[in-house]
Amino acid sequence: MSIELKNVSYTYMPGTPMERQALMGVTMTLERGRFYAIAGHTGSGKSTLIQQICGLLTPTSGEVVVEGVPLKAKSKEGKKQAALARRKIGLVFQYPEQQLFEETVAADVAFGPRNQGLAEEEIARRVQKALALVDLDYEAYGGKSPFQLSGGQKRRAAIAGVLAMEPEYLILDEPTAGLDPKGREAILELINTLQKGGKGREPMTIIMVSHAMDDILRLADEMFVMQEGRLTASGAPAEVFERWEVLSEAGLEPPKLLLLMERLREAGLAERGSVRNLKEAVQAVKRGLGKC
Amino acid sequence: MGSFIEIEALEHSYQAADGAGRKALGGVSLSIGRGEFVAVLGANGSGKSTLARHLNGLLLPSSGHVRVEGMDTRELAERGELWQVRSKVGMVFQNPDNQLIAAMVEDDVAFGPENLGVEPLEIRRRVKESLEAVGMTRFRKRAPHLLSGGQKQRVAIAGALAMETDCLVLDEPTAMLDPQGRKEVLEVVKRLHRERGLTVILITHFMEEAMEAQRVVVMDKGCSVMEGTPREVFAREEELKALGLEVPLAGELAARLRQAGVPLPKEAILTVEELLQGLQALRGKAHVH
Numbered sequence: 001m002s003i004e005l006k007n008v009s010y011t012y013m014p015g016t017p018m019e020r021q022a023l024m025g026v027t028m029t030l031e032r033g034r035f036y037a038i039a040g041h042t043g044s045g046k047s048t049l050i051q052q053i054c055g056l057l058t059p060t061s062g063e064v065v066v067e068g069v070p071l072k073a074k075s076k077e078g079k080k081q082a083a084l085a086r087r088k089i090g091l092v093f094q095y096p097e098q099q100l101f102e103e104t105v106a107a108d109v110a111f112g113p114r115n116q117g118l119a120e121e122e123i124a125r126r127v128q129k130a131l132a133l134v135d136l137d138y139e140a141y142g143g144k145s146p147f148q149l150s151g152g153q154k155r156r157a158a159i160a161g162v163l164a165m166e167p168e169y170l171i172l173d174e175p176t177a178g179l180d181p182k183g184r185e186a187i188l189e190l191i192n193t194l195q196k197g198g199k200g201r202e203p204m205t206i207i208m209v210s211h212a213m214d215d216i217l218r219l220a221d222e223m224f225v226m227q228e229g230r231l232t233a234s235g236a237p238a239e240v241f242e243r244w245e246v247l248s249e250a251g252l253e254p255p256k257l258l259l260l261m262e263r264l265r266e267a268g269l270a271e272r273g274s275v276r277n278l279k280e281a282v283q284a285v286k287r288g289l290g291k292c
Numbered sequence: 293m294g295s296f297i298e299i300e301a302l303e304h305s306y307q308a309a310d311g312a313g314r315k316a317l318g319g320v321s322l323s324i325g326r327g328e329f330v331a332v333l334g335a336n337g338s339g340k341s342t343l344a345r346h347l348n349g350l351l352l353p354s355s356g357h358v359r360v361e362g363m364d365t366r367e368l369a370e371r372g373e374l375w376q377v378r379s380k381v382g383m384v385f386q387n388p389d390n391q392l393i394a395a396m397v398e399d400d401v402a403f404g405p406e407n408l409g410v411e412p413l414e415i416r417r418r419v420k421e422s423l424e425a426v427g428m429t430r431f432r433k434r435a436p437h438l439l440s441g442g443q444k445q446r447v448a449i450a451g452a453l454a455m456e457t458d459c460l461v462l463d464e465p466t467a468m469l470d471p472q473g474r475k476e477v478l479e480v481v482k483r484l485h486r487e488r489g490l491t492v493i494l495i496t497h498f499m500e501e502a503m504e505a506q507r508v509v510v511m512d513k514g515c516s517v518m519e520g521t522p523r524e525v526f527a528r529e530e531e532l533k534a535l536g537l538e539v540p541l542a543g544e545l546a547a548r549l550r551q552a553g554v555p556l557p558k559e560a561i562l563t564v565e566e567l568l569q570g571l572q573a574l575r576g577k578a579h580v581h
Binding site: 041042043150151152177178179180181182183211251253256257260263264267268269278279281282285286289 | 335336337386440441467468470471472473497536537538541542544545548549552554564567568571572574575
């Protein structure tokens with residue numbers, strides 16, 4: 001079970017003076033239950049790419065196939081199947097809190113499920129579950145205006161609105177942008193929990209666009225590097241981050257943790273080998289010291 | 293370095309929707325010297341933006357005083373003379389899309405002085421100089437909405453410079469930018485401080501940006517809770533983390549190593565160099581034994 005992009009290209013406003021090719025021959029597979037990260041400079045095609053994955057944009061050439069169903073269908077039946085397949089994918093836009101509009105948090109979260117024509121009982125169940133997932137207490141926050149919440153809370157309420165649609169694949173476009181360190185950490189922890197699953201929940205596939213290389217290193221199973229509309233590297237973050245020339249060409253910097261570890265290794269103070277987080281860094285330094 | 297801005301027992305309460313007051317600042321006293329570069333660090337809701345908005349009279353104290361070159365903002369407001377402060381203290385806000393108004397970059401920069409009725413030739417000179425100062429001369433004929441976030445913020449800074457302000461207050465100017473844009477804006481701010489002696493007050497929650505300042509003020513729950521050089525402040529790792537703030541990576545690794553039983557020296561470790569030295573000293577000892 002996966003989402004497949006096959007040689008996807010996309011041109012904005014073809015045939016006009018504003019014509020711009022935003023994606024060129026992108027092929028990738030997104031398997032169920034994994035954590036993917038997409039990195040790239042502003043204007044590299046990241047946002048266009050995620051809009052292709054969830055079917056908001058249709059490729060100029062190539063195709064997107066969601067769990068065996070092509071999103072670009074001609075027949076009536078094919079279109080119906082494509083619409084159902086698209087429902088498996090949720091998209092959290094950048095600064096999603098700017099889209100909160102209902103009078104109460106609960107009504108805002110209920111908007112999607114209600115639009116799908118679900119029964120009131122089911123809507124209520126989903127709202128409660130989604131708010132619990134993002135750690136906003138239904139009793140305390142459900143009846144409040146979204147505008148009474150703090151920045152980080154607003155963002156979590158907006159994410160709850162997408163979770164209430166019960167997507168199997170969740171795409172997030174820079175979900176921590178503009179938040180303070182505590183707010184960033186809360187969002188990342190939420191995403192990690194969603195991906196791990198448990199407590200009766202299936203693991204969710206995560207596709208996160210991020211500028212924070214240290215977060216990608218720490219959390220993602222696989223990363224994609226975009227540059228000028230092309231996919232220039234993919235693989236486990238620890239491996240991709242070793243290809244510094246690809247990174248610098250894409251206008252990205254390696255994670256700070258890896259730069260720090262490199263300095264320690266050069267001085268013979270840390271063992272070689274990949275490090276993904278501070279805990280592993282401590283072990284590498286201890287082993288490095290032990291050898292002297 | 294005489295005192296340029298004096299903040300004395302500043303309190304500010306917002307009127308909440310239910311009519312009750314919510315105290316956003318609970319008695320802040322702070323003095324900022326002419327030509328100083330001060331970073332104000334704090335989590336969301338700590339009151340740092342409210343503080344920033346007092347520095348050019350966008351907000352007025354509920355009690356206490358803010359004085360810019362000796363002029364009390366509340367007294368100026370009563371006399372309808374807040375422009376006196378606004379011509380000395382320029383503001384740059386977080387959202388690059390909310391503060392550019394003209395259809396062309398140079399018109400946007402000219403907007404402030406035009407409003408003050410400055411002579412056209414003088415406006416031209418100021419626009420030219422200001423755009424040069426932020427490295428945006430090349431883009432002077434462009435439409436602001438087609439610029440990158442970092443470029444937009446540089447234009448906003450140029451707009452403040454064209455008012456010939458002595459002081460720039462930047463309220464999380466890089467929070468909505470990508471790493472490249474963040475770097476561009478910070479470089480410009482540092483250069484303006486260094487080369488023009490501009491007084492800079494940078495509100496941020498990015499630790500790396502605060503490290504560039506001469507003095508760091510840490511805000512929490514409407515109060516100033518720490519103050520000192522970046523070294524002094526960032527050495528208080530535990531306290532900063534409790535406030536939901538970041539500490540330098542080398543310092544954090546050092547703290548974790550100490551916890552894991554590595555006997556690093558007691559002196560504060562903030563930079564990679566200091567961590568290297570600390571670990572090398574340990575290795576030296578290991579050889580002796």
